[in-house]
Amino acid sequence: MNSDDMSLENRILDLHGKRILVTGASSGIGEDIARLLHELGAEPILVGRNPERLGALASELGGCQSLALDITDEAQVSQALGELPALDGLVNCAGISILDAALDIKADDFKRILQTNVVASAMIAREVGRNMVANQRRGAIVNVSSQAASAALQDHLGYCASKGAMDAMTRVLCLELGQHGIRVNSVNPTVTLTPMAEMAWSDPQKSEPMLARIPLQRFATPRDIALPVAFLLSEAAAMISGACLPIDGGYTAA
Incomplete structure (x- = not known):
């Protein structure tokens, strides 16, 4: 394929030959990110809870590797990613x-959220970081x-x-992994209209007050999130690390 046949996205966000682990790939934003990375020439490795959906997506993307994992199980994560x-x-x-x-929050709910969103993400970053350092992969x-x-x-x-906590983790990982040529950033989306979110936000009484706080007057699509993620993974972002990038239509600026 010559440059005339490639889309602007493919020319700028070239990820050919890159092997990239994507968690949450069996649904929602993670699924769209995996698809886009594949479009851009990367080899996504899919991680999720639903083996059937992971397998279907892996087949769709040319038979890429998939791992059905409970990411909150540290031993399982360490073994599979190792x-x-x-x-x-x-x-x-x-x-x-x-x-x-x-005033109604339950300790078990709070712990479950932190275990999945923070602790599990840190353990996965640890394993991937160890892999990249051991293999001298920037x-x-x-x-x-x-x-x-x-x-x-x-x-x-x-x-x-x-x-x-995840944004704080991003900054610490940036500090500690930078010496190995590994950049670490976060993206910070607003409401993103995955199929599940479309149902949840279909009621105008719920959606209109939130939309009123977004200067661009719309919610995000999964592609709106996937494209900046691909940018941050690419060499186009070679000097960007430690950033927390709002993808919120101006919500946090208003």
């Missing part, structure tokens, strides 16, 4: 949200955080706390 070939990057996209008012890690890291959201105490 057996992988040399990696060039990671997208930490797996996450959960449990909605509770601050590359990038992108953590999928949220506007909830920097803005208070009703009934999202545990989720906001977890995403604030």
Whole structure:
């Protein structure tokens, strides 16, 4: 394929030959990220909870490797990721949200959110970072955080706390992995219209107050998130590390 046949995205965000682990790849934003990375020439390694959906996506993407894992099981993660070939990057996209008012929050719910969104993401970053350092691979890690890291959201105490922790984790990983040529950034989306979110936000009484706080007056699409993630993984972002990039239509600036 010559340059005239390639889309602008493919020319700028060239990821050919890059092996990139994507968590949360069996649904939502993670699934769209995996598809885009494949379009851009990367070899995504898919991690998720649903083996059937992972297998279907892996087949769609030409038979790439998939790993059905409980990412909160440290031993399982260490064993599975310790057996992988040399990696060039990671997208930490797996996450959960449990909605509770601050006066009703349950300790078990809070712990579950933190275990998935923070602890598991840190353990996966540890394993991928070890792999990259051992194989002398310069590359990038992108953590999928949220506007909830920097803005208070009703009934999202545990989720906001977890995403604030993820941004702090991003900065520490940037500091410690930079000496190995590994860049670490996060992206911080607003409401993103995955199929599940489209149902959740279909009620105008719920969606209109949120849309009123977004200067661009729309929610994000999964592609809106996947493209900046690909940029941060690419050499186009070679001098960007430690950034927490809002993808929120101006929500946190307003």
